[in-house]
Amino acid sequence: MTIEITMPRLSDTMEKGTIIKWHIAEGDEVSAGDVLADVETDKATMEMQSFDDGTVNSLAVGEGQAVDVGTVVAVLLEEDESADDVMPASPSPSPSQVAEPAEATPSEPVVADRQPKAAGGGPLRISPVARRLAEDHGVEVSTLVGSGPSGRIVKRDVLAAAGAGEETRSAVAPAAKPAQRSMTPPPTAVAATPVTTPEQSPDLIAIPGALQSHREPVTTMRQTIAQRLVDSKQTIPHYQVSMTFNVDPLMALRSSLNTQLAGTGSKISVNDLLVRACALAMYENPLMNASWADDSIVYHGDVNIGVAIALPQERGGGLVVATIRNADRKSIRVISAETKALSEKARTRGLTVEEMSDSTFTISNLGMFGVDDFTAIINPPNSAILAAGAAIQKPVVRDGELAVGYEMNATLSNDHRVVDGATAAQYLVSLREFIENPAQILV
């Protein structure tokens, strides 16, 4: 009998998966445990392994194609089986075949794919007239947040979006009015803002690198980012507390450490020191390492520091948060090596769910870009995130004297359900204690 390989459910929330890369081709022999493909889920890129031995008869899904969990992605032939056996000899399936597909393939995955997804990632709910008006006005419904029950997109939502688009339209190109409602479908290519092509505007000279209006479907990761951050910002009462640290001692320590580590391949960054300082500062401020759980607050026994990693544009951009587990009990060298390895892996191959889960606090650092001050959105179920700016040399006051020194801004975004302002302030005080007396970070 042939073996159908279906898209596995690789995480609790996974509904679809994308084959990023096939490691097998038709005709290949595979054994149980072999890696068949890299699969991108809503959270991570993971390896899909074979549970059976056999020969690859066919690949049903191309690279880059997203399919529902349970969809057949490949067919294996068992030993002594030929491709001709794939077509069942008898049209009536055997009882075992009938019984089996319960967990297997939806007969028409195409139907599921036709259902557009809502802005939040769930099924799109939209009233019929809202759908029609969206078509008439060229409004992209998947970008709308519905104001009706269960997020249903209703007439007013579309008209509001169309109105916004309309204003832009009339400001830019009065000629590009939307088609009146008619029996013929309107030109769906009309975007919310009109495309002014060089042909239409002969007065404009073509400039290399000038922008072109276009639209690109979002990746699974971009959708996940969108959904998680909207959830976070909408459900968590955020507020920010900032502090400026004197990082002269920290910069000196780093420099000294790196001099001593020269040649070992290790190079300590400000962020590595910050990860450990943040972890150690938890002992005096356990609420900062806790999570809101509706009727209780969960205090975490482990201090797992999430580190936000931006991904390269050529891999679709986006960001992931890698988890440095038990950062309070790891040496700076270990933290540094782990962070480096996880960043590298995230940027090239993608992280596993394991490598991204269980953080209890997150650091987002834009210091390498020279950003001196910014705020970040909490990474649930964390109760806080630290937005760290660059260590910048500037005129400072030291011991009542004007001097030149390094300072760094840090802004803590907090979940007010868990962390009150004074608690957040106390945490920054503890953090300052570590950063301004950095020898403590090493022990």
Add this chain to the structure above:
Amino acid sequence: MSRTIEFRDALREAMSDEMRDDPRVFLIGEEVAEYDGAYKVSRGMLDEFGPKRIIDAPISETGFAGLGIGAAMMGLRPIVEFMSWSFSLVAADQILNNAPKMLYMSGGQLQVPIVFRGNDGAGGQLGSTHSWCVESLYANVPGLKIVIPSDPYDAKGLLTAAIRDPDPVFCLESERMLSMTGEVPESPYEIAIGKAVTRREGADCTLVSFGRPVHFCMEAAEQLAKEGIDCEVIDGRSIKPLDIESIVTSVRKTNCCVVVDQSWSFASIGSEVAAEVHKHCFDDLDNHVHRVHSDDVPAPYAHNLEAEMLPNPRKICEAVRSATYNA
């Protein structure tokens, strides 16, 4: 020339005009003659037309309804008055099983040009058995027509059309509206059966109703206008045939529909309108059709409970707010 008269006078004018014009027309019912009508609808008619055409019937709805049907089959044009449509239930076999089917069963030989008329709906503390709204129950039967005037003008025009119609027509009046006054032309006129009228124009939600609840809709529309919700009120005038075209035209404009039907909700005029609107306006709707009905209980006797059980402006406002996502 028109003047202001009561609903009951308008009904009488329609009958008297037709009786003067057509000797085949006669009125039969309980207390229609000597007592001038239980609700004084037929006041003075005995004097003008005599006991052969204004006939007091015994308390036997099956008997005089059947008599009327037989007379219609033989070429007369009877008007059968039920003191209340609640009492027509005992004549169900005559009015549902014979009158509407006779033309069909006789292969087109026996027309039944009869009008059944009387008070429909809760009259006000008459209790469960005397407060029937029969429209949903009866409209289910093929072969009959149902008109339901909501003011004196419609009462005269629709009843005139009913008397002149070649088929059985049920005219549903309301004890609560008999004293309502309104401008009514003196000369006879017909209002076409099966054509609705727009009582109020609006842009945000179409209210569809029939008979007395039309007034509740108008009241609700006033209140909702203050809240910024602009309602269009359609008075169906006829229940069967149903002027779905007028309703559809309105809903295509407002994208929203609430049906107010004083009968119970299950398999009702309201559900019929909703089904038709969903069928014809599927792509025009911003929400499913909402319905306001009498609560699914026998009519209570207590005054306050009865008012709460029936469609009322508060319930209508709530339904419109919900349908327009303003709840």
